[in-house]
Amino acid sequence: MASxxxxxxxxxxxxxxxEAVKETVQSVLSQDCDSWEIxxxxxxxxxxGALAAWVETLEQPEDKIRVIDTGGNLQMDENWESATLPATGDYVLVVADRWRLRNGALQVFSNIIDRFDPDLIFWAGTKPHQFGALFATPGGPPPLKISEVSTNKILGDFLDFRGYETESVYGQxxxxxxxTAYKRVLSDQARExxxxLFRPISPDYTSAMAFLLVGQRCIKIHEMMYTPIKGAGSNFSNTSxxxxxxxxxxxxxxxxxxxLDEDVVFSTVLNxxxxxxKVTAEGREWIERINVENALKCMMSELNFKEFNGSLLPVARTREKIYALAAREGLSERQISNIEDYVSRSRHRAVELRRWLRRFGLYxxxxxxxxxxxHAGKKSRISEMIEAENVAARGLDVIALDR
Structure with missing residues (x-):
């Protein structure tokens, strides 16, 4: 019997x-693929209770949108579990309440599923502003380029930790x-x-490692499929x-x-x-392949970011402790020198002024x-780029596979 x-x-x-989660829901209601639940x-x-009351006004079938009132006492990872455990769909998407789906996203995913039956569909983690104005609006052309990638390839590249090269440590x-759109059966296997599936304090990374160990076939989309909702900042944005x-x-x-016992966000990710x-034999083999030199460069990249934003944390002390960790981990003199060279090339100037501004609440x-x-005077150019995007979107429904 068909499902x-x-x-x-x-x-x-x-x-x-x-207000932001209302926009997230509306972005689903606007999709041209109707086989979904929320x-x-x-x-x-x-x-x-305000959200549940608003949902009741949407005139959707009773089982189409469900709201679970947690009481407000859950940690982030627990809330993600709460949202995903009741899912009944073939594929699951976790959408933060500060994002919306791009127009046509579900149909793009559906086309990929029909063609490839992947375990995972995931897309670029690049921040929207790095694409210029392309994602300034929810709409835009569907992706024209996708790649079929093995989970081993993705995991190996990730554990090489080269995000420091483009100052996108968390954008790999x-x-x-x-x-990600993941097969629900994959999450069942992971929970066994x-x-x-989601554990503190980085549930996005714990789920990623689980997916890459239990999954096999992945399709990567070379564009973001969510867009940010204006004014809805990240819970984790200022933590660094x-x-x-x-x-x-x-x-x-x-x-x-x-x-290393220092206030470094990237350390929590590595943990x-x-x-x-380490829970599986295969996973323990992967731990041995972690590029420690590059992982420490990623930490240094975070310290540069702290300095750039006038952080009052003891950055200089933390740098010295990272060098000490490099020695304990058995890195060669050349590898440690590589880290030092990276730091000297990439550090920002006028950091003491930034700290002074932060200390007195002026930063x-x-x-x-x-x-x-x-950014004065750039608005008109951005508007022109958005219009060009909207024109380009018309009639584009071809998916090009890049092997």
């Missing part, structure tokens, strides 16, 4: 972003659930091994600059990686990656003024 389940489960873990795990502590394209804060209260050792991999004001001056 009556929806092809896609759109799972939205939400917290205190009522599951929202509402972990809000503000306006309790791997299936991190937030940029790890207990939960201001410090891990409450994460250290809840998870005291989340940042301690191979003896979550290794803790996921955000000065940066906002500077940004307005830098």
């Amino acid at each position: 009556t389940a929806a092809r896609f489960s759109i799972c939205i873990p939400s917290r205190n972003r009522l 599951v929202i795990s509402d972990n809000s502590t503000q306006s309790r 394209a791997i299936p991190r659930s937030l940029n 091994i790890w207990g939960e 600059v201001l410090g891990l804060g409450h994460y250290l209260t809840t998870f005291p050792n989340c940042h301690v990686w191979r003896g 979550d990656v290794e803790n996921t991999l 955000d004001t000065v940066r906002s003024l500077n940004d307005r001056l830098r």
Whole structure:
């Protein structure tokens, strides 16, 4: 008997972003593929019940959109589990409540599924502003380029940790659930091994490692399929600059990686990656292939970012401790010299001025003024690029496979 389940489960873990999550839902309602369900795990502590009340006004079938009221007490990883466990669709997408689906995204995924039957479909993790104005609007042409990639290739490239080269340490394209459509049966297999698919404090990375160990066939789309909702900032956006804060209260050792006990966000990612991999024999073999030299360069890239934003954290001390870790890990003098060369090439100037502005509460004001001056006069050019995108979108429905 043919399955009556929806092809896609759109799972939205939400917290205190009522207006933004409405836009997320509306972006699903606007899709030209109708085989979907929406599951929202509402972990809000503000306006309790308002989201469920709004959903009731949408005139959708009762089982099409479900809202789960968590009571507002879940950690982030628990909220992601809450949103995805009830999913019944063949493929699951986790959509943050600060993003929307691009127009036509579900139909693009559906076409790929019909053609390739992949375990995973994932897309570029590049930040929207790095594409210029291409993603300034929800619409735009469907992807014209995709690649069929093995999970081993993706995992090997990821563990080489070359994100520091482009200052996109967290932008490496791997299936991190937030940029992925995954087979629901894949998550069932993962939960049998790890207990939960999403674990603290980086549930996107714990799920990615699980997917890459249990999955096989992947299709990579070379464009982002979600666009950001204006005004809905990231929960984690300031953590690198201001410090891990409450994460250290809840998870005291989340940042301690191979003896390095410093306030570095990338250390938490490395911890979550290794803790996921070490559960299976295959994963433990992958741990041996981690490029420690490049991982430490990624940490140094984060320290540069801290300095650029006037962080009051002890960056100089942390650098010295990273060099000490490099020696403990057995890196050669040449490898340590490579790290030192990277730091000297990539560090920002005037960092003491930035720290001074941050210390006296002036940094955000000065940066906002500077940004307005830098971007003055660019609006008309951006508008022209958006119009060009809209024109190009008409009639483009071909998927080109790049092997």
